[in-house]
Amino acid sequence: MKRITARPETAHQAALLRLLRDRAWSRAELGDVVDLSRSKLNFEIDRLIELNLAEQAGLAASRGGRRSGMVRLAGSLRFTGIDIGATSIDVAVTDGELKILGHVSEPCDVRDGPVIVLNQAMEMVGKLRDQGYFTQLHGAGIGVPGPVSFREGMPVAPPLMPGWDRYPVRETVGQELGCPAAVDNDVNIMALGELHAGLAKQVDDFLFVKIGTGIGCGIVVDGKIYRGVSGSAGDIGHIRVDDQGPTCACGNVGCLEAYFGGAALAREATAIAGRSPYLGERLRRTGTLTGEDVAAAAEMGDAEAVRLIRDGGRRVGMVLAGLVSFFNPGLVIIAGGVAKLGHVLLAEIRSVVYRRSLPLATGNLPIVLSELGADAGVIGAARLSSDHVFSAP
Amino acid sequence: MKRITARPETAHQAALLRLLRDRAWSRAELGDVVDLSRSKLNFEIDRLIELNLAEQAGLAASRGGRRSGMVRLAGSLRFTGIDIGATSIDVAVTDGELKILGHVSEPCDVRDGPVIVLNQAMEMVGKLRDQGYFTQLHGAGIGVPGPVSFREGMPVAPPLMPGWDRYPVRETVGQELGCPAAVDNDVNIMALGELHAGLAKQVDDFLFVKIGTGIGCGIVVDGKIYRGVSGSAGDIGHIRVDDQGPTCACGNVGCLEAYFGGAALAREATAIAGRSPYLGERLRRTGTLTGEDVAAAAEMGDAEAVRLIRDGGRRVGMVLAGLVSFFNPGLVIIAGGVAKLGHVLLAEIRSVVYRRSLPLATGNLPIVLSELGADAGVIGAARLSSDHVFSAP
Structure with a gap:
């Protein structure tokens, strides 16, 4: 029979564990940031050690007076x-x-x-x-x-x-x-x-935009995921780009995904295969094209593929420009399969957002590609x- | 010389005052919701009374055993x-x-x-x-x-x-x-x-849209105003409606405010004054027209004024539809001078948002006019x- 793993017993223990998740702390340092008396703090720390959630880690450098004990998360946590x-x-x-x-x-x-x-x-x-x-x-x-x-x-x-x-x-x-x-x-x-662990490590409020089969957005407010009242916040793939666009799977016309989702990109790629040597060759060999084929073609300098990506980036930029004015984030990260299209896509998105969003909202706003990958x-x-x-x- | 008014001395006192802002509580009830020992809680309450921030308010109904003392905010707070x-x-x-x-x-x-x-x-x-x-x-x-x-x-x-x-x-x-x-x-x-005190009393996450000289949005997340990293969150007046629109004061074209802000509405009203008996008469008398004149004309059933309001409501709806998909609020409140245009405006906004936002985001979403006024x-x-x-x- 499996052993039941321990969990924190109090809100204070939980708060201490979240602090220790970032690094080892001395008891004195912890005393500076948590609202607990010294004896109560030591009691909670000792209890975390008893529960095998934390462990001693030697003595801290002296701050004058007795050296404080270091504490870290238990090495056995998984x-x-x-x-x-x-x-x-x-x-x-x-x-x-x-x-x-x-x-x-x-x-x-x-x-x-x-x-x-x-x-x-x-x-x-x-x-x-x-x-x-x-x-x-x-x-x-x-x-x-x-x-x-x-x-x-x-x-x-x-x-x-x-x-x-x-x-x-x-x-x-x-x-x-x-x-x-x-x-x-x-x-x-x-x-x-x-x-x-990524580019948003020091940022409390940011947007994470994933462009893949679908297009979605993670919203972080005050260091926590914002999910909305029914959990659908960030579903930006069906925001309207314009009134005269392709019909979307959702039934409306002109949605962002209808222009630049995985299915739309595959359809566009097939349409331009006659004018694109790389995509034409690829279509003859495999009988079908995907967004990743467009990425590969663009990487090889195929002009038609680059144009597709620019058009898509411009439309992502139009939607993002509105969201940046509305949300005033500290950072926007672009990721997902299509984001492998890389700097052409990023340049187009940036150009639209920096031109169309409020100057106050974009003054210190980095728009970057994710570096964490999988x-x-x-x-x-x-x-x-x-x-x-x-x-x- | 003026007396210095007291402020809470600890985070616990502040939390107690925020609870008492909603209603009077018994000490026993407060003990159920705050993370304090009974003696520490009584100490903090007594201190608030000493500071003239709270006061005793008789005895609570019995919960079995000794009746608990009621506490409320001091009647002298202003x-x-x-x-x-x-x-x-x-x-x-x-x-x-x-x-x-x-x-x-x-x-x-x-x-x-x-x-x-x-x-x-x-x-x-x-x-x-x-x-x-x-x-x-x-x-x-x-x-x-x-x-x-x-x-x-x-x-x-x-x-x-x-x-x-x-x-x-x-x-x-x-x-x-x-x-x-x-x-x-x-x-x-x-x-x-x-x-x-208004319609959002029980709602943690909502949007408050003010349509007046400018168009702005208050964003409430988890019962607190969300201001964004540089304080400009909610500035939705310059979100793009389309690429072929009037030039806006901000230098871009097709912004929401360029269509439906106070200046745009006054300009449009002047343009249609020849076809609108009410606006034409008003323009002859005062030499100028405002958004409120359009509201008055619409209220009297002036067809051209009603059309202006419908067009504006449709465009507000297009922008809001995207924000509702993105933010998934529990409530949208419409207010401001133009909101006095009332139910014609509201009907148009609702129709676009309910059609264009994600069903998951609009399933239980009320869109209402403010009732608080000034x-x-x-x-x-x-x-x-x-x-x-x-x-x-």
Whole structure:
């Protein structure tokens, strides 16, 4: 029978664990930032050590007087981050500070449904256990490529995930791994990854825009994911670009995704294949084109592909310009398959946002490409789990 | 010499005062919701009573055992809310629960600059003192019709307020009234008014859209105003409606304000005056037309005026539809001079938002007209002040 892993017993213990997640602290330093008497603070720290959540780490440098004891998260803490994409699964195991210890990636098809896909994910977690990365997990975070009811821990009417509607992902994974679990959509967990370990580390309020099969946005307010009242915040793919556009899968015309989502890009690529040597050749060989083919063509300097990307970037920029005026973020990060299109795309987005948003909102606003790549998802999923476990009981 | 009014000494005292702002509580009930031992709680409450911030209010109904003492905010607490508009000043004095005790309203011209306008506001506060509504104020909140650096307590490059740029409004008012002061823009304070006493009372995340000379939006996240990293969040007047529109004062084309701000509405009204009996007559008499004339004409059933309002409402709806998909609010409130256009405007906005936003975001989304009117500004300004004074030291 598995041992039950400890969780913080009080709000103070949870707050201490969140501080220790960033680095080791001396007891004296902790006393400076938490609102507890010295004896109560030492009691809570000692209790965290008893619970195997924290451990002593020698003595701090002297601040005058007796040297204070250092405390850090227990070296035995382990979280897993599971990032389920439309066509792949990434699983990582991290320590308490959410540094990746082991990471495996496998192809999958999310349309095979939750039983097959979650079984594969559990086997991948098992491989990491067999490789010695953990014996017991303290928490698991899962990202899925569709809308999620965060409170209920399940996907809700996800368009790309047949069979997953209201499937109890959180409950299933929690029972299977014997630890607390949390589920969110892939864009939110990638935003959390950027917050924890990426370009947004020092930024409280930022937007994370993922351009892939769909187009979505993670919104971080005051260092926390903002999900909106029904959990759909950040769903920007169906914001109107103009009234005379292609018809979108949602039934409206002129949505951003109808211009620059994965399906739209594949359609446009096929339409220009006659004028593009690279895409034409590729279409003859494989019979179909994807957004990634457009990226590859653009990288090789194919003028028609570059034009497609510029047009798409301009439209993403138009939507983002409005959101930047509205939200006044401290940073915008662009990521996702299409973001591999890189600097052509970024230049176009920047040019529109800097021209069309309020000067006060763009004065100090960096717009950058994500640097974390596939790590953003797994680190973010581990962070989601850690936030959940290190929260007040 | 004036007596210095007390402020809470600890974060716990501040939290207790914020609870007491909503209603009277028994000590037992407070013990259920705050994370304090019984003796520490009683110590903090007794201290608030000593400081003349709270007072005893008899005994609570029995919950079994000894009856618990009721506590409420001190009856002597007084805040003032000062709402400076482009052409009027509203000043109110409230009690600690922010109920309006006295309210005066006077015309003014904000372009006369801060010395003349703030002097007039101070005289209006003096009138309320002379009428016996207070002897000493515990805090003052001020709203102004332009962008504000909330941290610095001053307007920053406000387009409609010549002479006010970086004028130390918070410092001046605080010194003049001998109490802590706080300053924000008019849209944010009206949103706070709705949060405290209006339709948003039970709503944590909502948008407050003011359509007047300019078009702005107050954003409330988790019961607090979200201001963005440089304080410009909610400035939606320059979001692009389309690429072939009128040129805006900001230099871009097709901004929302270029279609439906006060100046645009006046221009359009003049253009259609030949086809509109009411507007034509009004233009002959006064030589100029305003948005309020359009409202009056529409109310009388003038077809051309109604068409103007419908067109404007449709464009506000297009912008709002995107913001609703992005932000997934629990409520949208429409207010401001043009909002007096009422139900024609509201119907048009609703129709576009409900059609163009994500179904998940609009499923339970009410879009309503403000019911507070001029009270929203003064109550919100008092609330801003109360939030400031009842915050951790």
